[in-house]
Amino acid sequence: MAPGRRDDSGAASRHVDQRAKARWFSGILQAGGDISVNVFGWDRRTPAAWADALAAEIAKHWQREYRLRLLGHPLSVRWRPADPELVQPWDSLAALVGTWPGRPDDLEGRWAAAPGELAGEKRLVDVLRRIPTRRLIVLGEPGTGKTILLVRLVLDLLSGAERTAGAPVPFLTSLSSWDPAQQELDDLLEQRLIVDFKGLHRRVAGGVHGRRRRCTLARALLQEHLVLPVLDGLDELPEHLRGMAVNRINEALGAGGRGLVLASRSAELRAALRPPDGIEAEVAGAAGVELLPVPAVEVVEHLRNGAMGPAARARWEEVSARIRTGPTVVPAAAALTTPLMARMADVIYNPRHGELLSSVRRTPAELLDHRFATPDHVRNHLLDAFVPAAYRYLAPEDLRRRLRWLRFLARDLQVRRNVTELDWWRLGDAGPALLPGLLVGGLAAVLGIYGLRIPASAGIGLMAAVGGGLLGRRLFGAGSSMARALGGGLIGGVAGTVVAMLTFGAVQGTGPSLTGALAACITVGSMGGFRAGLLGAFAGGFAAVLTGRPEVTVFAPFVNGLGLGLGAGCAAVLARHAEPARGYHWSLTGLLTGLAAGLTMGLAAGLQAGPGRGLLLAVVTAVLGSVAGGLEAAPADTAALTGPALSLAGDRRTFWATGLAGGLAVGVSTGLGPRFPPGPGSDFSFGLRVGIANAVAVGLAFGFLRAAYGRYTVARAWLALRGDRLPRRLMRFLDEAHQRGVLRQNGARYEFAHQDVQERLARQPADCSEGHKRSRG
Numbered sequence: 001m002a003p004g005r006r007d008d009s010g011a012a013s014r015h016v017d018q019r020a021k022a023r024w025f026s027g028i029l030q031a032g033g034d035i036s037v038n039v040f041g042w043d044r045r046t047p048a049a050w051a052d053a054l055a056a057e058i059a060k061h062w063q064r065e066y067r068l069r070l071l072g073h074p075l076s077v078r079w080r081p082a083d084p085e086l087v088q089p090w091d092s093l094a095a096l097v098g099t100w101p102g103r104p105d106d107l108e109g110r111w112a113a114a115p116g117e118l119a120g121e122k123r124l125v126d127v128l129r130r131i132p133t134r135r136l137i138v139l140g141e142p143g144t145g146k147t148i149l150l151v152r153l154v155l156d157l158l159s160g161a162e163r164t165a166g167a168p169v170p171f172l173t174s175l176s177s178w179d180p181a182q183q184e185l186d187d188l189l190e191q192r193l194i195v196d197f198k199g200l201h202r203r204v205a206g207g208v209h210g211r212r213r214r215c216t217l218a219r220a221l222l223q224e225h226l227v228l229p230v231l232d233g234l235d236e237l238p239e240h241l242r243g244m245a246v247n248r249i250n251e252a253l254g255a256g257g258r259g260l261v262l263a264s265r266s267a268e269l270r271a272a273l274r275p276p277d278g279i280e281a282e283v284a285g286a287a288g289v290e291l292l293p294v295p296a297v298e299v300v301e302h303l304r305n306g307a308m309g310p311a312a313r314a315r316w317e318e319v320s321a322r323i324r325t326g327p328t329v330v331p332a333a334a335a336l337t338t339p340l341m342a343r344m345a346d347v348i349y350n351p352r353h354g355e356l357l358s359s360v361r362r363t364p365a366e367l368l369d370h371r372f373a374t375p376d377h378v379r380n381h382l383l384d385a386f387v388p389a390a391y392r393y394l395a396p397e398d399l400r401r402r403l404r405w406l407r408f409l410a411r412d413l414q415v416r417r418n419v420t421e422l423d424w425w426r427l428g429d430a431g432p433a434l435l436p437g438l439l440v441g442g443l444a445a446v447l448g449i450y451g452l453r454i455p456a457s458a459g460i461g462l463m464a465a466v467g468g469g470l471l472g473r474r475l476f477g478a479g480s481s482m483a484r485a486l487g488g489g490l491i492g493g494v495a496g497t498v499v500a501m502l503t504f505g506a507v508q509g510t511g512p513s514l515t516g517a518l519a520a521c522i523t524v525g526s527m528g529g530f531r532a533g534l535l536g537a538f539a540g541g542f543a544a545v546l547t548g549r550p551e552v553t554v555f556a557p558f559v560n561g562l563g564l565g566l567g568a569g570c571a572a573v574l575a576r577h578a579e580p581a582r583g584y585h586w587s588l589t590g591l592l593t594g595l596a597a598g599l600t601m602g603l604a605a606g607l608q609a610g611p612g613r614g615l616l617l618a619v620v621t622a623v624l625g626s627v628a629g630g631l632e633a634a635p636a637d638t639a640a641l642t643g644p645a646l647s648l649a650g651d652r653r654t655f656w657a658t659g660l661a662g663g664l665a666v667g668v669s670t671g672l673g674p675r676f677p678p679g680p681g682s683d684f685s686f687g688l689r690v691g692i693a694n695a696v697a698v699g700l701a702f703g704f705l706r707a708a709y710g711r712y713t714v715a716r717a718w719l720a721l722r723g724d725r726l727p728r729r730l731m732r733f734l735d736e737a738h739q740r741g742v743l744r745q746n747g748a749r750y751e752f753a754h755q756d757v758q759e760r761l762a763r764q765p766a767d768c769s770e771g772h773k774r775s776r777g
Contacts, residue, residue: 047204048166050217051226054197055169059158061747062172066151069744069753074152075294075302075339077145079127081115082137082288086269090115093132096285100257118289124149124261125156133285134228134259139266140291142756143340146263149291150230153261157228168228168259169221174746176236177419180245185252186222189229193218195579196747198642230261235268236420236755242272243281250284266290293337296323302342303364307350312357315349319364332367335378340754344382347741348389359392383760386753390740401724405733406742408725410752410761420758422743422750424644424731425580425651428711431718434573436704436711441569444697448561451693453686456556461544462523462563465493466570469524469536476531478574487593488533489524496541504546522666522698523567564697571701577708580647580748581654620668645731647748648709655707663699667691 094111112118112130121127128136140146154170156162173192194201200218221227229252237245253260262283273281300323304316319332327333335341349364351357362385372378387406391399412430413419428436452458524536642650671691704710719725727733734750737743742757743750752758 047217047220047224047226050200051167051169051221052165054200054221055158055163057197058169058171059155062151062154062158065745066148066155068739068741069148069151073302073306074148075145075299075342077149077294077339078119078292079289080119080292082139082290083266083270084115086139086266086273087115087137087286087288088282088284090287093285093287097132097257100255115287118287123156124153124289125162127289128153128157128259128261131287133257133287135253135283135286136261137269137283137286137288138261138263138291139269139288140263141265141293141338143338143754144291144293145339146291147232148339150232150261150263154230166226168226170228170230170261172230172232172746174233174236174421174749174751175231175245176233177417177421177423178237178245180237180241180248185229185248186219189222189227190216190218191579192747193221193227194582195647196642196749198582201582225256225258228259228261232263233420234262234264234272238418239268239271242268243275243278246272246281246283250281253284260286262286294339294342296327296333296336299336299342299345303345303350306346308353308355309357312351316364319367322368330368331372331375332378334375335382336367340756341379341382343753344386348382348385355393360389361392362389379756380760383756384764386757387742387761390742401727402733402737404724405726406737407761407764408719410758413752414758414762420751420755421746422734422752423748424648424734424750425577425708425712427726427730428708428715429576431715435718436575436714437569437573439714440572440697440700440704440710441565443565444568444693444700445561445565447693447696448564449557450561451689451691452560452564453552453557454560454690455549455552456559457544457548459556459560459563460547461540462560462567464543465489465523465536465540466563466566467536468539469532470570472524472532472535473529475535476529478529478532484530485524485533486522488530489522489537490593490596492524492534492537493541496538496543497545499538500542500545506545506548564693568697568701572704572710575704575708575711577711580651581707581709582650616672620672642748643745644734644748644750648712648731651707652709655703655709658706659699659703662702663695666698667695670694 090112110129111132118127118130121130124136124138128134138146138149150172154172157170171189171193173189175188178188194216197218200216200221202217203214204217204220215223231249234242234245249260249262252258260283273283297320300316300320304313304320307313307316322330323333323336336345345364345367348362349360351360367378367381372381387403388399391402394402409422412427413422416430417426448459523540524533668691671687671694673687673690700710716726716728716730720728734743738745738750742753744753745751752761
């Protein structure tokens with residue numbers, strides 16, 4: 001072979017080797033990136049790329065929801081400029097834009113010259129485009145169609161003709177459950193984005209705006225102004241919070257060019273901005289439009305055209321003729337002037353696709369009945385008849401049950417929570433507050449009496465740890481991190497044990513005393529704070545040593561069962577979740593706590609049974625304890641929308657996974673531990689009883705603390721068994737109500753079709769049937 005040939009072959013070989021090394025190195029980097037995302041929750045994709053993925057998911061969701069809410073063709077709604085007293089002067093808007101860094105001028109001549117030009121637009125997206133600041137207030141009376149117009153605005157903004165890659169994503173959410181006294185607007189939006197969309201909980205490595213810090217992707221999108229807040233329901237906030245909410249909104253807008261859309265009833269916004277005995281306020285840089293009533297003639301014509309077939313349309317002839325000839329004397333003419341009433345009437349009087357006209361028991365002519373002497377009588381009649389009409393395909397008994405369930409949900413939202421958002425994870429608080437604790441604590445106590453035939457100092461230490469932890473919560477407040485509470489508990493438990501041993505001596509030995517410290521550490525995990533855990537575990541470790549005796553009395557199992565039940569029950573009662581769990585991943589605090597617990601457990605076993613068993617327990621406890629110390633998170637690759645059912649499924653997986661991890665960690669460690677005090681019988685059966693008792697109690701406690709599924713399941717079962725207040729398969733019922741138009745969905749939350757529907761259902765007695773209501777008129 002020629003020399004040149006050999007040289008070419010060598011070069012090719014070296015090139016192949018370099019490419020192989022490059023692939024190997026790239027594989028390592030990719031693996032490291034996957035670990036950082038799926039284990040630690042970090043993500044290196046840019047916020048703009050996530051904004052594009054988020055836009056696609058939001059568009060798909062609202063397209064489906066728009067079809068469900070609309071039912072037929074849309075009713076045309078007009079508007080006029082908002083009262084100048086409720087918005088800022090028009091000339092100041094362009095001046096404000098001029099102060100924003102990097103804000104372009106009106107090069108295309110889109111900006112309106114005066115607010116009167118906004119009334120000439122047919123779509124809200126065109127109105128928003130003509131406002132220099134892109135900040136819009138949508139005002140209107142109840143039922144005028146504010147929410148459905150906001151949905152249409154979101155869809156128009158996400159259409160291919162409007163949105164470019166990397167542009168802000170409109171995010172529609174309700175303010176009804178917001179507490180502006182405790183939470184900033186961006187904190188609320190971050191929380192809602194994380195709950196509604198998978199993946200936005202992940203951490204952005206390197207921070208944003210050049211600041212070297214990690215934050216969630218949801219927060220990064222907000223800080224980069226890649227989210228356009230579309231806020232509905234300002235008027236649904238309590239009156240004393242509305243002015244504060246406006247101030248919070250202005251703080252979030254800041255000095256940059258951030259857009260905003262805000263919807264409210266006119267009177268409620270006026271009271272918030274112009275309080276008679278308070279400080280006046282304005283939404284910074286905002287223009288506004290006010291929705292107008294729709295003429296009753298147009299509404300009836302809309303309903304007539306939406307009917308299926310000539311026979312169905314003919315049923316509207318009498319109503320149409322009476323309204324045309326005497327609109328001022330027919331109460332129905334004054335009632336049928338909003339999209340809400342049009343939708344109610346459409347559901348009640350018009351057949352759906354594939355439905356026989358004979359199945360529609362009510363006729364439009366009843367709107368002219370003398371029973372309805374005022375427009376309010378007509379409105380209330382339509383609101384009351386709407387839900388039965390949505391379920392008219394059901395047998396009477398099935399209809400009564402669904403009405404009973406809906407009335408309970410409406411009263412729970414209206415009376416107990418005073419909100420309009422139906423969050424499944426908050427239904428756990430609808431049952432008796434102590435019921436989860438009684439069930440979990442009772443089961444743990446029974447297992448403790450059966451399995452924990454050890455000195456009573458263990459139970460006394462657990463009870464002291466609970467008491468000290470509750471005192472710590474009272475003094476220092478309740479934190480939100482179980483891992484930090486466990487870390488504080490480990491330090492406090494060991495410290496309390498050492499102090500008691502140095503002061504009073506260790507009657508039952510150093511090994512059992514350290515085991516008691518670990519028990520106290522786990523007990524205070526429900527306290528949710530480092531200082532509360534520290535104080536509680538210190539008290540538990542100290543009390544266990546102080547009362548330690550090597551003998552097992554006849555009352556010892558009962559004392560230990562009571563201590564175990566009190567600890568597990570306390571965890572179930574204290575568990576409260578502002579949002580559902582999304583899964584699980586490791587945390588540095590949990591990892592270090594597990595390793596430290598393993599060393600402590602190994603030291604205790606080594607002092608009792610020798611170094612071999614101590615080493616085994618150290619490894620087992622460290623590995624399983626690290627698993628149990630993980631924090632919840634959702635391993636998802638895209639910003640996929642999380643509906644209520646998917647949100648519940650993710651929370652349920654977290655409940656069982658973390659409960660299993662915590663139960664195994666404690667159950668295996670205590671079951672393999674040396675027997676104390678030595679006694680007759682099989683060491684295996686003794687360890688099995690101890691391990692099962694601890695595994696079940698700790699596993700349930702961990703599950704309740706990490707996920708909302710535990711409290712939700714207990715409350716759902718209680719309400720289903722006690723008076724049939726809720727169905728056993730609640731999520732299926734809620735989805736059915738959503739498909740029938742009784743509920744509407746926004747991310748992982750449901751709402752009633754309108755606040756007025758919720759209020760009317762909440763006022764009705766639980767056993768009120770449709771026929772009984774009709775007989776009363």
